[in-house]
Amino acid sequence: MGSKATLKNIAGILEISISTVSRALKDHPDIAQETKRKVRELAELMDYEPNAFAVYLRTNESKVIGLIVPEISNYFYHSFVSALENEARKKGYTLLILQSGNDSAVEEANLRLCKLNRVACIFVALCSETRDLATFNRIGSSGIPIVFFDKVPEDNNCIKVCLADRDIGRLAARTIVGKGKKNVLAMFGNPNLSITRKRKQGLTEEIKKLTPFVNVSTVTANNSSEAKAILIEAMEKKEKPDTVFCMSDEILTGVIMGINKLGLKMPQDIAVIAISNGFIPKLTNPEITYIETSGAVLGKKAMQTFTEILEKGISKKLDVINSKLVEGGSI
Amino acid sequence: MGSKATLKNIAGILEISISTVSRALKDHPDIAQETKRKVRELAELMDYEPNAFAVYLRTNESKVIGLIVPEISNYFYHSFVSALENEARKKGYTLLILQSGNDSAVEEANLRLCKLNRVACIFVALCSETRDLATFNRIGSSGIPIVFFDKVPEDNNCIKVCLADRDIGRLAARTIVGKGKKNVLAMFGNPNLSITRKRKQGLTEEIKKLTPFVNVSTVTANNSSEAKAILIEAMEKKEKPDTVFCMSDEILTGVIMGINKLGLKMPQDIAVIAISNGFIPKLTNPEITYIETSGAVLGKKAMQTFTEILEKGISKKLDVINSKLVEGGSI
DNA sequence: ATGAAAGCGCTAACAG
DNA sequence: CTGTTAGCGCTTTCAT
Numbered sequence: 001m002g003s004k005a006t007l008k009n010i011a012g013i014l015e016i017s018i019s020t021v022s023r024a025l026k027d028h029p030d031i032a033q034e035t036k037r038k039v040r041e042l043a044e045l046m047d048y049e050p051n052a053f054a055v056y057l058r059t060n061e062s063k064v065i066g067l068i069v070p071e072i073s074n075y076f077y078h079s080f081v082s083a084l085e086n087e088a089r090k091k092g093y094t095l096l097i098l099q100s101g102n103d104s105a106v107e108e109a110n111l112r113l114c115k116l117n118r119v120a121c122i123f124v125a126l127c128s129e130t131r132d133l134a135t136f137n138r139i140g141s142s143g144i145p146i147v148f149f150d151k152v153p154e155d156n157n158c159i160k161v162c163l164a165d166r167d168i169g170r171l172a173a174r175t176i177v178g179k180g181k182k183n184v185l186a187m188f189g190n191p192n193l194s195i196t197r198k199r200k201q202g203l204t205e206e207i208k209k210l211t212p213f214v215n216v217s218t219v220t221a222n223n224s225s226e227a228k229a230i231l232i233e234a235m236e237k238k239e240k241p242d243t244v245f246c247m248s249d250e251i252l253t254g255v256i257m258g259i260n261k262l263g264l265k266m267p268q269d270i271a272v273i274a275i276s277n278g279f280i281p282k283l284t285n286p287e288i289t290y291i292e293t294s295g296a297v298l299g300k301k302a303m304q305t306f307t308e309i310l311e312k313g314i315s316k317k318l319d320v321i322n323s324k325l326v327e328g329g330s331i
Numbered sequence: 332m333g334s335k336a337t338l339k340n341i342a343g344i345l346e347i348s349i350s351t352v353s354r355a356l357k358d359h360p361d362i363a364q365e366t367k368r369k370v371r372e373l374a375e376l377m378d379y380e381p382n383a384f385a386v387y388l389r390t391n392e393s394k395v396i397g398l399i400v401p402e403i404s405n406y407f408y409h410s411f412v413s414a415l416e417n418e419a420r421k422k423g424y425t426l427l428i429l430q431s432g433n434d435s436a437v438e439e440a441n442l443r444l445c446k447l448n449r450v451a452c453i454f455v456a457l458c459s460e461t462r463d464l465a466t467f468n469r470i471g472s473s474g475i476p477i478v479f480f481d482k483v484p485e486d487n488n489c490i491k492v493c494l495a496d497r498d499i500g501r502l503a504a505r506t507i508v509g510k511g512k513k514n515v516l517a518m519f520g521n522p523n524l525s526i527t528r529k530r531k532q533g534l535t536e537e538i539k540k541l542t543p544f545v546n547v548s549t550v551t552a553n554n555s556s557e558a559k560a561i562l563i564e565a566m567e568k569k570e571k572p573d574t575v576f577c578m579s580d581e582i583l584t585g586v587i588m589g590i591n592k593l594g595l596k597m598p599q600d601i602a603v604i605a606i607s608n609g610f611i612p613k614l615t616n617p618e619i620t621y622i623e624t625s626g627a628v629l630g631k632k633a634m635q636t637f638t639e640i641l642e643k644g645i646s647k648k649l650d651v652i653n654s655k656l657v658e659g660g661s662i
Numbered sequence: 663a664t665g666a667a668a669g670c671g672c673t674a675a676c677a678g
Numbered sequence: 679c680t681g682t683t684a685g686c687g688c689t690t691t692c693a694t
Contacts, residue, residue: 006687017665022689030663047469052447053384053393054687057670062384073409081403085430094444097428099416113425116383142378253614260616283584283614285591337671348681353673361679385671388686666693677682 005048014038056118065093065306066114066122070102070151075249075277076295077125080149083299084123091307093120102127108135115139121306126151128190128222145309149302154194159309161302161319165195168291168323169202172273175289176243177210179331181271184216185234185241187227187251191220199247199275217241227254228261235262235270243331246274256284271331278326286329293323336379345369387449396424396637397445397453401433401482406580406608407626408456411480414630415454422638424451433458439466446470452637457482459521459553476640480633485525490640492633492650496526499622499654500533503604506620507574508541510662512602516565516572517549518558518582530578530606548572558585559592566593566601574662577605587615602662609657617660624654 007025011018016035024031024039025048056062065088069077085095096119100107107127114122122144124136133153140146145159152160176184186203188196200218207214221227227246231254234241246252252274264270266286274281274290281288301319308314338356342349347366355362355370356379387393396419400408416426427450431438438458445453453475455467464484471477476490483491507515517534519527531549538545552558558577562585565572577583583605595601597617605612605621612619632650639645 007689008687018688019666019690020664023664026689032663035663047473049443049447051388051449051687053387053449054670055689056384057382057388057672057686058688058690060670072403072412073406075404078404082430082432089440094427094429094448096425098425099413101413109420112380116380117425118382118384138378256614260614260618263616280614283587283591283611285594287591338673339671349671350673350682351680354680357673363679366679382671385686386673388671388688389673391686664694666691668689668691670688672686674685675683678680 005043005046006051010039010042010046010048014042062118062120063093064096064117064119066096066098066110066117066119068098068100068107068110068114068122068124070100070125070127072097072099075279076150076293079277079295080299080302081295083296084303087300087303091303100127102129104130104132111135111139115142115144119144121309122146123302123306124148126153126193128193131192140315145306145315147302147305147309149298151193151195156318157316159305159315159317161298161305162195162321163293163298164320164322165198166202168275168293169199169204170206171291171323171325172199172245172275173203173206173210175273175325175331176245177207177214179243179271181243181331182214183239183241184214184243184245185231186216186218186245186247187221187230187255188218188247189220189251190222196247203245221251221254224250224254224257227251228258229254231255231258232262235264241270243271243273246272246276249274249276249280252276252280252288252290256280256288266330273331275323281326281328281330284328284330288330289328290326291323292326294321297321336374336377337382341370341373341377341379345373393449393451394424395427395448395450397427397429397441397448397450399429399431399438399441399445399453399455401431401456401458403428403430406610407481407624410608410626411630411633412626414627415634418631418634422634431458433460435461435463442466442470446473446475450475452640453477454633454637455479457484457524459524462523471646476637476646478633478636478640480629482524482526487649488647490636490646490648492629492636493526493652494624494629495651495653496529497533499606499624500530500535501537502622502654502656503576503606504534504537504541506604506656506662507576508538508545510574510602512574512662513545514570514572515545515547515574515576516562517547517576517578518552518561518586519549519578520551520582521553522551527578534576552582552585555581555585555588558582559589560585562586562589563593566595572601574602574604577603577607580605580607580611583607583611583619583621587611587619597661604662606654612657612659612661615659615661619661620659621657622654623657625652628652 007018007021011021021039024036098110104127147159149161152162188200221230246255272288276290281290338349338352342352352370355367429441435458478490480492483493519531552561577586597603603619607621612621629652
């Protein structure tokens with residue numbers, strides 16, 4: 001109670017100088033043990049916490065990391081965030097989490113906010129619709145390092161941490177062909193994203209390479225309900241698919257709803273294979289076979305990259321994480 | 332490029348005083364149009380952004396709101412966060428999102444962090460294991476308002492925004508009795524939380540009130556896999572339940588996995604009713620009947636409460652949100 | 663071993 | 679209409 005806990009106040013009460021208090025609290029070797037003890041005791045008593053803003057203003061180094069994602073309620077981002085937060089906490093950083101809700105305008109506002117808060121670094125997973133990277137470049141060149149992850153730009157002149165998307169597509173292809181499937185409906189998200197293009201390329205090219213007898217038709221589903229509708233429509237045709245490939249959890253949820261609506265059995269009526277973080281696949285019967293994309297691993301890697309930037313000052317880098325197949329009974 | 336954009340710099344280039352620049356940028360009526368124009372142009376050109384930390388240091392008012400939740404990857408919290416963020420953004424606030432991972436120690440560290448960052452307000456959903464509210468009280472009395480939501484303390488001497496948990500329990504009870512069920516396995520989360528106690532009370536008392544012929548056995552499941560195990564074990568007994576009640580999405584996912592594992596059909600083999608935000612219930616066949624708890628509504632309410640605190644300076648308040656039944660085909 | 667003083671970037675009261 | 683000044687809380691150099 002009473003006056004708030006500041007160095008000045010502590011100094012006033014103890015009748016010593018502000019700098020002595022500051023140094024005592026930092027365990028500076030110059031300060032006498034006795035003084036340190038007194039200062040620390042009073043600081044404790046007064047519940048002293050340094051004013052982060054004043055510290056920043058002085059040191060020009062904020063301990064906040066900006067994180068911009070389209071949507072956090074996504075198991076992939078969630079595990080990414082958890083991992084990143086853990087690593088960040090260890091190093092004394094706080095996460096400023098911002099969601100763009102897949103709106104470029106909001107994304108830009110978030111970027112401004114990061115700049116305004118002079119964050120130490122910004123981690124970004126792009127919105128699907130973002131095409132213009134000008135703002136990112138401007139901020140990047142203004143001194144705040146930007147690390148793109150998952151949904152990264154094509155441009156190689158930046159720092160990226162991402163999954164081996166092409167390999168993931170290939171792994172899916174090999175699984176599908178290995179199970180003797182013939183007619184694949186492959187659902188992808190926003191075609192603007194490199195992540196989409198790479199997964200699609202990996203899948204289609206590998207299948208073509210392995211065998212000429214498997215037919216793949218690729219479609220775009222922008223969200224869960226579109227995926228559901230597309231599946232239902234496809235299953236009503238004569239030439240219906242024997243397998244559905246889902247490039248994300250969002251699409252997978254739509255597909256599950258569609259399958260339930262039609263009362264289909266996996267894998268007899270329709271086989272399913274997805275790229276997922278592993279939570280949704282466990283909810284069906286049989287469980288969905290998926291290629292695991294670990295947000296946790298990516299998050300750790302991203303923080304490592306940030307550390308490297310700090311230490312070595314790189315401005316261009318590409319880190320790639322591998323994935324593995326987890327078998328359920330859906331294919 | 333070159334020197335960074337500060338008021339001082341702009342003033343230097345234009346050869347006017349810092350305060351004139353500051354006022355021009357704020358569109359202060361005292362300043363000449365011509366001057367304003369010049370200042371604004373240069374500021375634009377230099378990509379000027381005020382230093383948020385300096386502003387805070389001066390005004391003693393940070394535009395950051397702290398948000399502490401056990402886990403954000405929870406559809407309930409997610410929709411809460413989204414709503415809160417939207418409202419906050421409108422008022423120029425940023426969200427500092429912190430997760431406690433159901434660990435009281437981390438929760439306390441997060442609290443400290445909020446204080447360190449001198450946030451304008453802290454929104455908290457308690458960890459299950461948190462028993463000691465001393466730190467909260469200390470911070471609350473240090474001037475930062477704390478608004479508890481969802482997982483709130485029993486104590487009435489604080490600000491709480493929560494669901495009508497007892498009514499939710501009663502609604503579930505009426506639904507179960509209405510469907511003619513006789514033997515209910517009711518699964519609840521951490522018994523320390525008032526949210527758990529109230530839902531349990533509402534359910535059991537209402538059933539007892541309605542009819543003496545329905546048997547309810549309540550159990551505690553601390554997480555998804557415990558819920559799964561409990562269900563499987565219960566279904567192997569002679570006196571097996573005809574209905575499962577799940578007090579949360581986490582428990583519900585475990586129950587779904589258990590049902591799938593045993594190959595049971597809803598509602599014939601087992602009826603299911605849950606309290607949920609509505610995402611998971613849509614993934615099964617038939618869809619799960621649930622009582623909807625809207626995080627979005629709660630989030631909006633929470634922000635309103637904060638506004639009231641700012642304007643009227645209340646320190647004690649209870650807001651309650653109602654819920655409704657959404658029928659799937661699981662009961 | 664301790665203190666005095668400057669300054670981070672900004673705002674606002676006061677003075678022309 | 680514009681400038682001067684003090685100060686938010688802290689770190690750090692330079693004296694002593």
